[in-house]
Amino acid sequence: MATVTGFIARRIGQMILALFGVSVIVFALIHFVPGDPVRIALGTRFDPDVYDALMKRSGLDRPLLEQFVAWLGSAVRGDLGVSFRSQQPVTGLVLERLPATLTLAGAALFLAVGVGVPLGVISAVRQGSKLDYVATAASQVGVSVPDFWAGIMYILLFSLTLGWLPPSGYVSLFDDPAGWLSHLILPATAVGLVSASIIYRFVRSAVLEAFNQDFTRTARAKGLSSRRVLWDHVLPNAWIPIVTVIGLQLGFLLGGVVVVEILFAWPGIGRLAFVAVGDRDFTLLQGTVLYIAFMFLIINLLVDIIYGWLDPRIRYD
Amino acid sequence: MRTKQLLRTLAVLGVLAVVLAACTSDEGSGGTLVAAQGAEPDRLDPHLTSAFASFQILENVYDTLVQPGDDLTMEPALAESWEVSDDQLTWTFTLRDGVTFHNGRALVADDVVYSYERIMDPDTGAANAFRFASVESVTAPDNSTVVITLTRPTPNLLVNIGGFKGMAIIPQEIVDDGTIDTTPVGTGPFVFVSSSPDQGIELERNDDYWQDGLPLLDGVRFVQIPDATVKLTNLRTGEVDWIDSVPPQDLESLADEESVVLERVPGGDYHYFALNQAREPFDNPDVRSAIAMAIDRPAIAEAAQFGAATANQTAIPEGNFWHHDFAPYGVADIDGARALLDGAGVSDLTIEFMVSSDFPETVTQAQVIASQLEPLGISVEISDVDFGTWLDRQGQGDFDAFMLSWIGNIDPDDFYYAQHHTEGGFNFQGYSNPDVDDLLDAARVETDDDARKTLYDQAAELIVGEASYIYLYNPENIGAWGDHVTGYGVRGDNAVRFVNTELEE
Numbered sequence: 001m002a003t004v005t006g007f008i009a010r011r012i013g014q015m016i017l018a019l020f021g022v023s024v025i026v027f028a029l030i031h032f033v034p035g036d037p038v039r040i041a042l043g044t045r046f047d048p049d050v051y052d053a054l055m056k057r058s059g060l061d062r063p064l065l066e067q068f069v070a071w072l073g074s075a076v077r078g079d080l081g082v083s084f085r086s087q088q089p090v091t092g093l094v095l096e097r098l099p100a101t102l103t104l105a106g107a108a109l110f111l112a113v114g115v116g117v118p119l120g121v122i123s124a125v126r127q128g129s130k131l132d133y134v135a136t137a138a139s140q141v142g143v144s145v146p147d148f149w150a151g152i153m154y155i156l157l158f159s160l161t162l163g164w165l166p167p168s169g170y171v172s173l174f175d176d177p178a179g180w181l182s183h184l185i186l187p188a189t190a191v192g193l194v195s196a197s198i199i200y201r202f203v204r205s206a207v208l209e210a211f212n213q214d215f216t217r218t219a220r221a222k223g224l225s226s227r228r229v230l231w232d233h234v235l236p237n238a239w240i241p242i243v244t245v246i247g248l249q250l251g252f253l254l255g256g257v258v259v260v261e262i263l264f265a266w267p268g269i270g271r272l273a274f275v276a277v278g279d280r281d282f283t284l285l286q287g288t289v290l291y292i293a294f295m296f297l298i299i300n301l302l303v304d305i306i307y308g309w310l311d312p313r314i315r316y317d
Numbered sequence: 318m319r320t321k322q323l324l325r326t327l328a329v330l331g332v333l334a335v336v337l338a339a340c341t342s343d344e345g346s347g348g349t350l351v352a353a354q355g356a357e358p359d360r361l362d363p364h365l366t367s368a369f370a371s372f373q374i375l376e377n378v379y380d381t382l383v384q385p386g387d388d389l390t391m392e393p394a395l396a397e398s399w400e401v402s403d404d405q406l407t408w409t410f411t412l413r414d415g416v417t418f419h420n421g422r423a424l425v426a427d428d429v430v431y432s433y434e435r436i437m438d439p440d441t442g443a444a445n446a447f448r449f450a451s452v453e454s455v456t457a458p459d460n461s462t463v464v465i466t467l468t469r470p471t472p473n474l475l476v477n478i479g480g481f482k483g484m485a486i487i488p489q490e491i492v493d494d495g496t497i498d499t500t501p502v503g504t505g506p507f508v509f510v511s512s513s514p515d516q517g518i519e520l521e522r523n524d525d526y527w528q529d530g531l532p533l534l535d536g537v538r539f540v541q542i543p544d545a546t547v548k549l550t551n552l553r554t555g556e557v558d559w560i561d562s563v564p565p566q567d568l569e570s571l572a573d574e575e576s577v578v579l580e581r582v583p584g585g586d587y588h589y590f591a592l593n594q595a596r597e598p599f600d601n602p603d604v605r606s607a608i609a610m611a612i613d614r615p616a617i618a619e620a621a622q623f624g625a626a627t628a629n630q631t632a633i634p635e636g637n638f639w640h641h642d643f644a645p646y647g648v649a650d651i652d653g654a655r656a657l658l659d660g661a662g663v664s665d666l667t668i669e670f671m672v673s674s675d676f677p678e679t680v681t682q683a684q685v686i687a688s689q690l691e692p693l694g695i696s697v698e699i700s701d702v703d704f705g706t707w708l709d710r711q712g713q714g715d716f717d718a719f720m721l722s723w724i725g726n727i728d729p730d731d732f733y734y735a736q737h738h739t740e741g742g743f744n745f746q747g748y749s750n751p752d753v754d755d756l757l758d759a760a761r762v763e764t765d766d767d768a769r770k771t772l773y774d775q776a777a778e779l780i781v782g783e784a785s786y787i788y789l790y791n792p793e794n795i796g797a798w799g800d801h802v803t804g805y806g807v808r809g810d811n812a813v814r815f816v817n818t819e820l821e822e
Binding site: 033034035036039040041042043044045046047048049050053054057085086087088096097099100152155156159160163166167168169170171172175262263264265267271275278279280 | 357359360362367439440441442443444445446447498499513514515540541542543544546547550551553554556675702703704705706708709710712721723724742743
């Protein structure tokens with residue numbers, strides 16, 4: 001256990017380094033692309049005097065390094081600054097969008113795992129069957145059709161034509177559970193089926209590979225039933241790649257699915273990041289990207305811990 | 318037996334509850350209207366936001382001293398009357414009695430002074446400070462009188478102080494306690510209640526509104542739906558009652574839809590493009606005129622707006638008092654254009670057109686213009702960038718041509734000064750003609766409307782003739798709402814006012 005604790009401590013240290021690296025890159029990128037927040041905020045009501053006054057007031061006229069150091073100084077104390085555009089604290093803006101993002105990510109992952117894992121296992125067990133062909137073909141469609149296009153089709157079919165589900169928007173679970181579910185189904189399906197297709201393909205190939213290993217042949221030769229072979233020998237050896245791909249998918253989903261969030265007017269992190277880029281709202285963008293990076297790193301860490309739990313041969317040193 | 322009785326009692330109670338609920342909700346209730354806007358409001362400080370989405374909301378929360386009526390002439394709002402001194406330098410406004418802010422405090426003249434001084438203060442960074450350029454002072458001799466003293470006659474003072482809610486009268490306390498961006502407090506028909514990512518922005522009826530019997534609605538809830546097709550679908554399925562725009566390509570299909578009311582009115586907006594006069598050969602007026610001559614404006618308007626627009630060679634649309642009937646260029650006059658280009662010694666011209674997908678019609682227009690200029694031997698390279706980059710390159714003069722539109726202008730000074738005066742804040746194309754400067758300066762202080770119009774007509778002829786801007790068309794303002802919504806109309810200035818609106822069963 002001590003090794004696990006040491007491992008986690010080391011990883012947290014690495015995470016802090018990674019987050020620092022991410023913030024440097026984001027800062028460099030946003031200043032590398034053309035466009036500045038004050039000019040965008042003023043838009044066509046541009047006035048040179050007002051421009052100068054706003055630059056000065058917001059501190060955007062100071063040298064870049066100075067701006068970054070000032071931001072970093074408050075960031076390490078937990079203050080992510082104030083969004084230039086809305087003048088609201090960035091932490092609050094990100095937290096406010098968290099429930100919607102978690103809801104969509106959770107529902108999409110639930111769907112993706114619920115569909116992708118069982119189908120992948122069954123397809124592998126019955127390789128070459130009709131079901132295998134149909135499921136593999138469907139997953140091909142799933143990974144090649146863009147989620148936003150599928151989303152538009154769902155809206156046109158299930159909202160406009162059939163009138164079964166609302167076309168867009170997000171309702172809090174605590175305000176209206178039925179409304180929460182009805183608003184969630186379409187975007188979760190649009191995103192979830194893409195993830196399901198990716199997970200399906202990984203699961204199928206991981207299980208197939210385990211089937212072709214020597215230990216499987218030995219297990220069969222011992223006369224174990226197919227069921228025992230699958231549950232005791234094949235699946236335990238297939239879990240590692242499966243957990244990896246599920247972790248990666250969850251990381252993507254928690255970062256917000258920008259295009260789908262825009263399409264479904266879903267008030268998540270992705271839409272916030274999109275607005276921040278458009279406005280060149282540096283502090284807001286830093287906040288959202290740091291959150292996304294943090295989520296990725298945490299999930300990575302969890303996946304690594306699960307590895308050891310799934311396969312005792314893996315050591316944390 | 319007992320269970321049966323209990324059930325019966327419950328059933329009776331249930332029916333009663335339904336009846337009671339129906340009665341209470343019917344009583345004097347206009348309902349809550351759900352309005353869908355395409356963009357997200359950024360901040361709610363009326364003096365500091367420049368986002369149209371914010372103003373759609375603030376229009377219903379704040380008031381100005383005077384405001385544009387339905388025909389866009391300025392009419393009383395918080396000021397019930399005003400007088401102008403003979404020398405045109407002193408304007409005295411008398412405030413309406415009994416107006417209170419949403420926090421219950423009575424409006425006094427000092428609030429007007431505070432609001433205007435806040436906009437004028439350079440440290441505030443208000444984009445509308447320029448509207449007070451001719452104002453020397455704003456004073457409050459008593460609680461219901463505001464005196465504005467000017468350094469020069471300012472015929473468009475009323476438009477400057479009341480043209481839109483960027484000039485709103487605010488209570489100082491919400492600036493002092495820092496809540497103005499999150500909890501606006503005005504004197505308007507609706508009171509700001511809350512804002513959240515899932516519920517949108519909620520407003521409720523102001524029971525103490527200064528217009529008796531108004532507003533009719535119990536409240537308005539603004540939701541943000543960025544995708545135009547999805548926004549329209551929400552209207553079609555009844556999820557929302559009102560949407561702020563309609564994609565032009567959907568106009569035809571919507572016209573047949575019974576449950577949706579579609580309204581199209583001529584607006585004061587215009588679409589244009591401008592050539593960079595700091596670059597050769599666009600510094601030559603003949604080259605610019607040749608391009609203005611070779612394009613086919615009706616075809617551009619049709620392609621970009623599906624017929625919901627009127628081609629115009631000047632800025633101000635027909636039907637507006639300040640419209641000047643002036644159209645020196647033909648339609649797709651390739652021969653005339655070639656003669657001008659030959660005279661200027663220009664051949665093999667390539668123009669980089671800077672447009673932005675954030676305003677998709679500019680991309681369509683650039684494509685149409687590219688094909689229209691082809692017979693002239695001009696090749697157009699379309700550079701489609703995001704609006705942030707667009708503004709940056711415009712500011713740095715890094716373009717051959719840029720294309721955009723101007724919205725919400727009312728007074729002719731708004732149409733011409735910032736854009737075409739040598740000192741104009743938005744003159745990024747680099748136009749400079751001393752005659753135009755003189756005309757625009759003179760028109761700024763001319764108090765006789767007819768004489769003022771003559772000055773603007775002369776300026777317009779030079780601006781159009783030398784193609785400082787190449788004007789394309791005036792789009793219609795388009796709105797759509799459910800057929801159960803009454804008392805709403807699309808306005809010429811695109812302001813969104815729900816004060817007279819009602820929902821019917």
